Amino acid sequence: MEPPPTSVAQRVLSAYDERLAVLRAEASALDRRSRTFSLLRGLSFVAALVSGGYALFGQAPRPVAYGAAAVTAAFLGLLVAHARLVTRMTEVEQRIGLYARGKRRVAGDFADFPERGDRFAAPDHDYAGDLDVFGQASLFQLLSVAQTGEGEATLAAWLTEPAGAPAVAARQEAVRELAGLGAFREELAVVGMQAGARGREAGPLIAWAEAPPALLGAEARAGFGLPVRALVTAAKALVPLTLAGLAAAQLLPAEQLGPLRHAWLLPLAAQFLVLVALRPATEPILAAASSREAPFARYRPILACIEQQAFSSALLRELKAELAGPSGALASREMTALETRVGYADLRHSGLIHLVADIFLLWDVWCALALERWKLRAGRHVKAWMRSLGQVEALASLATFAHENPDHAYPDVQDGEPRFVATGLGHPLLPRGRRVTNDVALVGAGAALLVTGSNMSGKSTLLRAIGVNAALALAGAPVCASSLALSPVRVRTSMRIKDSLEHGVSHFYAELTRLKRVVDGVNQGEPVLFLLDEILHGTNARERQIGARAVVRHLVARGAIGAVSSHDMGLSVLEQETAGRVRNVHFEELVVDGKMSFDYTLKPGVVTSANALRLMKIVGIDVDFSDGERAAAPAAATTARE
Numbered sequence: 001m002e003p004p005p006t007s008v009a010q011r012v013l014s015a016y017d018e019r020l021a022v023l024r025a026e027a028s029a030l031d032r033r034s035r036t037f038s039l040l041r042g043l044s045f046v047a048a049l050v051s052g053g054y055a056l057f058g059q060a061p062r063p064v065a066y067g068a069a070a071v072t073a074a075f076l077g078l079l080v081a082h083a084r085l086v087t088r089m090t091e092v093e094q095r096i097g098l099y100a101r102g103k104r105r106v107a108g109d110f111a112d113f114p115e116r117g118d119r120f121a122a123p124d125h126d127y128a129g130d131l132d133v134f135g136q137a138s139l140f141q142l143l144s145v146a147q148t149g150e151g152e153a154t155l156a157a158w159l160t161e162p163a164g165a166p167a168v169a170a171r172q173e174a175v176r177e178l179a180g181l182g183a184f185r186e187e188l189a190v191v192g193m194q195a196g197a198r199g200r201e202a203g204p205l206i207a208w209a210e211a212p213p214a215l216l217g218a219e220a221r222a223g224f225g226l227p228v229r230a231l232v233t234a235a236k237a238l239v240p241l242t243l244a245g246l247a248a249a250q251l252l253p254a255e256q257l258g259p260l261r262h263a264w265l266l267p268l269a270a271q272f273l274v275l276v277a278l279r280p281a282t283e284p285i286l287a288a289a290s291s292r293e294a295p296f297a298r299y300r301p302i303l304a305c306i307e308q309q310a311f312s313s314a315l316l317r318e319l320k321a322e323l324a325g326p327s328g329a330l331a332s333r334e335m336t337a338l339e340t341r342v343g344y345a346d347l348r349h350s351g352l353i354h355l356v357a358d359i360f361l362l363w364d365v366w367c368a369l370a371l372e373r374w375k376l377r378a379g380r381h382v383k384a385w386m387r388s389l390g391q392v393e394a395l396a397s398l399a400t401f402a403h404e405n406p407d408h409a410y411p412d413v414q415d416g417e418p419r420f421v422a423t424g425l426g427h428p429l430l431p432r433g434r435r436v437t438n439d440v441a442l443v444g445a446g447a448a449l450l451v452t453g454s455n456m457s458g459k460s461t462l463l464r465a466i467g468v469n470a471a472l473a474l475a476g477a478p479v480c481a482s483s484l485a486l487s488p489v490r491v492r493t494s495m496r497i498k499d500s501l502e503h504g505v506s507h508f509y510a511e512l513t514r515l516k517r518v519v520d521g522v523n524q525g526e527p528v529l530f531l532l533d534e535i536l537h538g539t540n541a542r543e544r545q546i547g548a549r550a551v552v553r554h555l556v557a558r559g560a561i562g563a564v565s566s567h568d569m570g571l572s573v574l575e576q577e578t579a580g581r582v583r584n585v586h587f588e589e590l591v592v593d594g595k596m597s598f599d600y601t602l603k604p605g606v607v608t609s610a611n612a613l614r615l616m617k618i619v620g621i622d623v624d625f626s627d628g629e630r631a632a633a634p635a636a637a638t639t640a641r642e
Helices: 005-057 062-106 139-143 149-160 165-179 182-195 203-210 228-251 254-262 265-289 300-307 314-324 330-349 352-361 363-404 459-475 507-523 541-557 569-577 612-618 625-641
Strands: 419-425 438-443 448-453 483-486 490-494 528-533 561-566 582-587 589-592 595-598
Touching: 005 062, 062 182, 062 363, 139 149, 139 363, 139 459, 149 363, 149 459, 165 314, 165 363, 165 459, 182 300, 182 363, 203 265, 203 363, 228 254, 228 265, 228 352, 228 363, 265 330, 265 352, 265 363, 300 314, 300 330, 300 363, 314 330, 314 363, 330 352, 330 363, 352 363, 419 459, 438 448, 438 459, 438 561, 448 459, 448 541, 448 569, 459 483, 459 490, 459 528, 459 561, 490 507, 507 528, 507 541, 528 541, 541 561, 541 569, 569 582
Parallel strands: 448 561, 448 582, 490 528, 528 561
Antiparallel strands: 419 438, 419 483, 589 595
């Protein structure tokens, strides 16, 4: 017998609390050490100041001078040690934040998390807008623990681009493994935070790494049409001449050198001309690599974290092999080399120091050459490294979801006849305490449900639960169900329809546009899972029934599976018109002592009650119920005639 959901959640929360207790104890110990370091730094600074001043300006004996040097060295050592301690304190706080956020996800309190994924939301996507894939209180917000733009982009792509059965199986195997590697997922997230690459995709890095060489190409040209190779050769000769001449001018007597004491100015002037001529070639290289916005040199620790972890699943081993290369640490080693070169190039942000180094040493030229050599050696691998990094982070997000929801099932995704068969299906974005589950069975080409029911009874939520869980399943994640078996399908929805005053689009026309996308998918032979909420409710009852019945009959005749919700009882004849392929199911309200409540439980057949007039009375709009009964009689007669 499975434990109730509250017990499942409590087990996860207890495990997180245990880890938080360890981390908070470490944070307290580090805080005490930090206060001790602060005190010792203050004392050593005062001691160094007093003894140093006495040694410099007084008649201090030699031991006092030695003591001043010792306390100064102690102060500097404490400064360095305290900086490392503060870095560790920051890291521990980040780890605490990870588990605190995890507890909030388990409790269903994640709507204010910043990882909304809005930049991935396409207004014309087949289902993302209707199923809350992105935005506030969205599926992406619940799932994403990715700390780089590549991980976020990969997760977003998986949620919006359904995978085939083999890819789903490979991802499931990897997710199962990562769900049990909590320490690795924690470490991956922390080093990702420290990289500061969230929301910053690696496109600029990839484009820069794959760009043709600007300095080392055989035919490369610099300013004034001069060949780059000749200018670089000249630079290699000019810098030693300038430095040698400058050193001679400083070390040898002026009368001995005579007029030659200023000879170093000639190669220096030539250096300046070389610098100016090469600037059009060097500037794009340096500006991109040392940009404060582009995280070129921030991926090394994340890549190293993946390279150092042992994996057993085929997909994770493949992704790790892509990073490790024949050397076992190719990506992290090369990114370390890039990090070093970018560090040198960052001198350009140092103002006067950079100006002097550039004029006397041609600093930018050598940095650009070093970066170009790195590009020629490793640039072609960067795209594959970033793709692998993104997939590992996306898998880690799905694995965290699996770990935090151990009662969710891994779906059985197999090719074959269209199907979506679920037991205990719920909506993953609803908190456990409010979630009601139902069984849904769509088996065989053309299988569909017509879901009727009163307002607020759960029709739209059921449709979204079907769609969201299909998206999860085909991304490789567990689903909010006791079991789910489905074929690879293309989810297409028409649920949240918005008109557009700006573009002159009415609500009805906007809905027709969405329905056309659903119908077009079926006509093109796609294995469509359609979800239509209150179909054609932008027109009158008679035309709505005729149009809705025609659309649904067309979809099921072409082999699509899906569900349609409606208040219109006239659509219930679809069960007879399609020889039972469309089945009538419903939700209903419960009325106790004149008050409505809902059990959100799916039942067979057509709903026999409605609550619109009752809701109007509840909110204070006085309605004569007999008017509704009189109006219902001709409507029923019209339905019967049709």
